[in-house]
Amino acid sequence: MVWWCRDTLNDYVNIQLLYPLWLGVTVTGLFIWWLIGCLSRSGNNGKDLDKWQIMFIVPYTIYIAVIIVMIGYSSLFAGVSLVGGAMLGMVLIKRRYAWRVFLLQVFLILLAIVSPYLGIDLPSLRQLTVIYPMLDTPSYLNYNEVMAIENAVAASAFESATLDWDSMSELQLSSTFFWRLTHVFLALPKAVFIVYMFRTLLLILDDSKKEVLLHANQDELTKLKNRRYGLTQMKQVLKSVEDHQDISVILLDLDWFKEVNDNYGHEIGDRVLVEVAQTLLQSLTDETIISRYGGEEFLIVLPDTNHDTAMIIAEQLRLSIAKQTIIVDDNISFNVTASLGLYTLTHDERNCIKQACKTPIQKEASQSLVIPRIIKSYSSKRANRQTPTAQLPHDICQRLICMADKALYEAKGCGRNQVVSANEMLAAENNNIKVLYGT
Ligand SMILES: Nc1nc2c(ncn2[C@@H]2O[C@H](COP(=O)(O)OP(=O)(O)OP(=O)(O)O)[C@@H](O)[C@H]2O)c(=O)[nH]1
Numbered sequence: 001m002v003w004w005c006r007d008t009l010n011d012y013v014n015i016q017l018l019y020p021l022w023l024g025v026t027v028t029g030l031f032i033w034w035l036i037g038c039l040s041r042s043g044n045n046g047k048d049l050d051k052w053q054i055m056f057i058v059p060y061t062i063y064i065a066v067i068i069v070m071i072g073y074s075s076l077f078a079g080v081s082l083v084g085g086a087m088l089g090m091v092l093i094k095r096r097y098a099w100r101v102f103l104l105q106v107f108l109i110l111l112a113i114v115s116p117y118l119g120i121d122l123p124s125l126r127q128l129t130v131i132y133p134m135l136d137t138p139s140y141l142n143y144n145e146v147m148a149i150e151n152a153v154a155a156s157a158f159e160s161a162t163l164d165w166d167s168m169s170e171l172q173l174s175s176t177f178f179w180r181l182t183h184v185f186l187a188l189p190k191a192v193f194i195v196y197m198f199r200t201l202l203l204i205l206d207d208s209k210k211e212v213l214l215h216a217n218q219d220e221l222t223k224l225k226n227r228r229y230g231l232t233q234m235k236q237v238l239k240s241v242e243d244h245q246d247i248s249v250i251l252l253d254l255d256w257f258k259e260v261n262d263n264y265g266h267e268i269g270d271r272v273l274v275e276v277a278q279t280l281l282q283s284l285t286d287e288t289i290i291s292r293y294g295g296e297e298f299l300i301v302l303p304d305t306n307h308d309t310a311m312i313i314a315e316q317l318r319l320s321i322a323k324q325t326i327i328v329d330d331n332i333s334f335n336v337t338a339s340l341g342l343y344t345l346t347h348d349e350r351n352c353i354k355q356a357c358k359t360p361i362q363k364e365a366s367q368s369l370v371i372p373r374i375i376k377s378y379s380s381k382r383a384n385r386q387t388p389t390a391q392l393p394h395d396i397c398q399r400l401i402c403m404a405d406k407a408l409y410e411a412k413g414c415g416r417n418q419v420v421s422a423n424e425m426l427a428a429e430n431n432n433i434k435v436l437y438g439t
Pocket of ligand 1 (some may be wrong): 270
């Protein structure tokens, strides 16, 4: 538009300066976009600001400061940038940081306002060009034209029609001061209020999101994770577990639970489930995934736990539940027992499954890595980046649970109130991991 009207605007816009300016802004924008893309891949669990967020906030704050200093804190441009930036920041980055930056920017505005009265002469675009409403259409006037109009207005206001330079600048300074103060009282609180309202709105949305998620992921009765969420977390653990780590899965089922319901009623049955859930929570670490898998069945996933340790943990759980006394009333109390089926997927087995389940593309990629040593040293870094990492099959969770379930079935068959390991069952049958995937 400016380029198109360059003949008309030539007096007010330095077209020669505009091209490099546009180019500079575009290149800088693309660079920041690229930088954000690169840095956003390195997450930090949302505890602090990510590097890319700092890279976002710092230039933006400088940008706002420059706008405020150059164009003026009261301009539409500065207002939209300030409030819009804070709102966008609250959506994109941690809200408390966006809030702090916004308040810092407000502080900058206040500083810009009082600076002339502290003897600091800041550069202002007003000295170069201004937007002046004339004949209902905004038009650009240069500084001299504006000064001429202002002088004429000032002169007509005084009978003598003459003003010396000192009283003129004093007049300007005091009118500016009045104008600035008006903005401080009217515009800034408004901006703070809008951003505060927006923040409150986001907080309300956050709370309702948390509540929805809680209900979607939690078992209403025991307050443990529900089956769906337990499985989701199990999948995540299987993905993130390191190459040398084993992972163990326990299925725990209460014995003769139907009889508890029949003898003492569903309410007592419910209480048993709640108390068993509490025992599980108290006995296991925070890293353990405990979910209610079915009616009186619990799924426990122990990340980075080998078979022997998992057996000890399972046995301790069995004992803790058996020791727990459920008091119905002063005269009636009873104990429940549980049967547990355990399966440990060792890191070796996991790697075998990964290898067996590689897609043809992945196999081809890994075969192409069998290359002379000299070339390998140069290309290994690159190849590592390009080779798609072998994934575990998508139904791995179900298969592991199925193995634990077989052991649980065995425990029930052998008289209940015991722990059975599927790994030991397989070893006794001289079977191995092939059972898992039949390969
Ligand atoms: N109170 C209560 N009972 C439940 C709940 N969910 C499932 N049940 C009951 O749990 C009982 C499970 O019975 P079964 O599957 O026969 O198992 P069991 O009696 O524990 O026998 P084994 O598992 O073979 O030792 C059923 O009677 C269900 O009604 C629940 O949320 N609350």
